[in-house]
Amino acid sequence: MLETNEKIILAIVDDHPVVIEGxxxxxxQEPNIAVVNSFTRGKEFVSFLRTNEVDVVLLDIMLPDVNGIDLCKEIKQVAPDIIVLALSNQAERSIILQILQNGANGYLLKNASAEELIRCLNEALSGELAFSKEVKEMITRPGVNELKKIPTLTKREKQILQLVAEGKTTPVMAKELNLSPLTVDTHRRNLLQKFEARNVAELIMAAVQHKML
Structure with a gap:
């Protein structure tokens, strides 16, 4: 049972009628849920939201007219205080993190139990980030890149890394830094080794992931 004493105005945005009816x-069965509005398209819900109050929305990620991750950001712009709980079959860590960055208050997989759904509603209404059990296990498991130690760079290596990211060639770097091309190439090889990168593209990607660019 929902623990809040206030009546909750809730909306469901999902393009599957069976899911909505379920x-x-x-x-x-929850006495504190006042109204349940349902929408099969994201844009319909945003239009409704502009003129109606909604406390909580259960939002599907895959909608026929709009990406649910982008829609979450738009919903939060229209109604900053609304609680957005993503409800999806998508069990990908990157998707979960993206929608959280866009303001979602939680994420549930559609195979979550009724008890999990009510628990997540309670947690979100209490100001917590809410996750179904499987999602919680997924996001607390560190990614491969997060397990790698952040490389320690010298001042010169940081300069070279920045110039590599700018697309500068070895001769141009050598001229700008007043170094020999051989010295620049040595620093470039050291950077590839420290970031365990096979080429410049992987080097730049790894540096961005570690927030070093």
Whole structure:
């Protein structure tokens, strides 16, 4: 049962009628849910939101007219205080992190139990980030790049790295830094080794991931 004493105005945005009906049936049992509005398209919900109050929205990621991750950001711009709980079949860590960055208050997989859904609603209404069990395990598991130690660079290597990112060639770097081309190439090889990168593209990507560019 929802722990808040206030009536909650809730909306469901999902393009599968069976999912909507199932959620409505479940939420009808909760006395603190006042209204359950449903929408099969994201833009319809945004239009509704501009003139109506909604406390919580259960938002599918895959919609026919708009990307749910982008829609989350738009929803938060229209109604900053609304609680957005993503409800999806997409069990990819990158997708979860993207929608959280766009303001989502939680993420549930559609195979979550009814108890998990109600728990997540309670947690989100209490100001916490809410996740179903499987999602929580996924996001607390560090990614491969996060397990790698951040390389320690010398001042000169940081200069070279920045110039590499700018697309400068070895001769141009040598001239700008008043070094020999051989010295510049040595620094470039050291950077590739420190970042465990096979080429310049991987080097730049790894440096960006470590927030060094």
């Amino acid at each position: 959620l409505k049936t479940l939420l009808k």
